[in-house]
Amino acid sequence: MLPSLSFIASRLRLKHIRLLVAIDDEGSILRAAKQVALSQPGATKALQEIEEALGETLFVRTNRGLNPNELGDCVIRYARLIYTDLAHLREEMAGIMEGYGGRVSIGMIMGAVPAASEMITKLMAKQPALSVQIVEDTSARLLQLLDDGRLDLAVCRPGISHHREAYESIKVREEQLAVVANIANPLATMNGLGLTELAHCPWIVYSANMPMRRYLEREFHELGLEFPTGLVETTSAFATLSLIHRNPAMVALMASDVAAFFQRFQMVSVLPLHLRSRSDPYHLVMRRDRTLSPAAQMLAEAFIRDPGAGETPGDQPGPAPFLGAGVAAFPA
Known part of the structure; x- marks a missing residue:
């Protein structure tokens, strides 16, 4: 008993x-x-x-x-949650005593990294003593880290969880998809492409059953095309870049924001291919049974208030009910 x-x-x-x-x-x-x-x-x-x-x-x-x-x-x-709460207690006490500072740990999927990096940079410019830990991983792994108390916040897709009721979340962005290749790949200079021209390319893809992989498979299926068999599966952006650099014939599916970031620095070319599918929107997520520290609260507010956080200026969410009033009213 x-x-x-x-x-x-x-x-x-x-x-x-x-x-x-x-x-x-x-x-x-x-x-x-x-x-x-x-x-x-x-x-x-x-x-x-x-x-x-x-x-x-x-x-x-x-x-x-x-x-x-x-x-x-x-x-x-x-036990980890209790120990983490004690660590947060000490950090908040130090922040109160010193008038600034604090620590926040946030996880994010790869597609959220460009926008999140901008927000974190802006926040740290205002709060130079703030300490931020960033973990990049899949939504499933980030939600597990959130459950374990290792993260304060996560920018991911809570819909993949079997117990979504455990989380509070607010939509951050609708994710569009792009296909990228080596900047020397001749496909990058074409005026327009279809998946038919890419069906025989070696592909870099996410693992089976992950959202972005499912969308790509659906695009092929709707065109009556066989899904490619020469695949490399990875969730690592660095591995993707390295493979594309070493094999100019390879192509890869990426979030549009990530692809645009890499193209800006001439690391990849975004191919002139229109994909009809959009990935599931990603959300700012926290545990429903936990209260955000002041540092995590500041970061959450930066995500929600930043004009770049939404899909378009007309789609911007208004100030979330929890802003300035704790996170109890974080919309689901």
């Missing part, structure tokens, strides 16, 4: 929270003990206290170390 909340709260200590995070990081009670400045017997005793407080075993003991079971994964996730 699961112990009562008052029993758990009376038994667990902050040293237990630190130890759980350390065990997850290190995978070993010995290395975790060193991280939190405990002896190995002391760490073993503290772990026993944790499991006694919760009334369940949290780890599987193996010759290689400790592996969390399903309950262990759950407890570690919340």
